[in-house]
Amino acid sequence: MSRISGRAILAGVVGQPIDHSLSPAIHNGWLDAAGVDGTYAAFGPKDADGFNALLNAGRAGLIAGVNVTAPFKEQAFAACDRVSEAARLVKSANILVFKDGQIHGDSSDGRGVINALSEQAPTLQIEGAKVVLLGAGGASRAAAGALVTAGARVSVLNRTKERAQALADDLGGLVTVADSEAETYDADLVINALSVPPTYDVRRLKPTAVVMDMTYKPLITPFLQSGRNHGLMVVDGLAMLIGQAVPSFEAFFAQTPPSIDIRSTILTLLGEAR
Known part of the structure; x- marks a missing residue:
């Protein structure tokens, strides 16, 4: 001790x-x-x-x-x-x-995301990657800031587009707003920043995509389990918390x-x- x-x-x-x-x-x-x-x-x-x-x-x-x-x-x-x-x-x-x-x-919330990705998805090249954030709350805002600083192309998918646009505007146009889920299926990384399980269809993502959930209870959330079932690399919320x-x-x-x-x-x- x-x-x-x-x-x-x-x-x-x-x-x-x-x-x-x-x-x-x-x-x-x-x-x-x-x-x-x-x-x-x-x-x-x-x-x-x-x-x-x-x-x-x-x-x-x-x-x-x-x-x-x-x-x-x-x-x-x-x-x-x-x-x-x-x-x-x-x-x-x-x-x-x-x-x-x-x-x-x-x-440090954003750095937590970067550290978690480095640990559990080391093959993902963040610079130039297309990243989709599900949700437009504080957690999404922090992640967006860190990801754009690291060179990623970030878009936000949120049920209320006005809130997503407010986030994008606050980040000086460095973040875009997705109009529909369908236009995000070519993403390299999808991060759930919602406090509830998303309805996002990970089966439509490309085989090399990475899915991450900021929630760590349970460790493997339904969102991450769906990604695993589809053969995708997953990053859990505990890695972000420690990061x-x-x-x-x-x-x-x-x-x-x-x-x-x-x-x-x-x-x-x-x-x-x-």
Whole structure:
């Protein structure tokens, strides 16, 4: 176990509800393996005022940084004194680092997507790839920002085209809006960014296509299972979760996570077969 002293670095994840979060298990697993004098906790403020109190604790130097999830992401971005280009592009910050009384915001959700693809679909060439995002919410926005930065050609397929167009407009025309599912079947990569199983017909995709789901409960979602049944390469949401935790760990604890099999630890917690 890592040693906790009076000089311990405190970081964590903040949201409501937050009991379900796997982030403490991921980060504390890395901290233990590296012997870091620190801990990563879950914070569940009941409302916006509670979240502001946590931000004030950070400004006062009591907390090194936090990851932010629903429903506080919008409030977190607005509170930042400085934001990274990644956060500015998607207008969202899921990493807050407190330094010298200021809040520095960054977005790692998109990097989580890139890291997951690198791990589980290493043959996919992202630069120049045609990528289709199912959904136009915050998760899709973060993925779109990272993918266009990596050189992909990204389009969004959403039931409400106006919302998809708003996302495309916010990203400065770097993303297009798909008019129909049929026009996306030549995609190299299809990512489900919806919170519910999509009705997308993966059987129409080309044999070399990759399908990814941002959901990790269950690990192999119906969408991914359909892809597997069709012989496609699949990328699961747990790979993205761990992938986005890497830059957070580096930001909070000033070092790269140790090379341990943290995925197996999380799979055990989820009750999933390895």
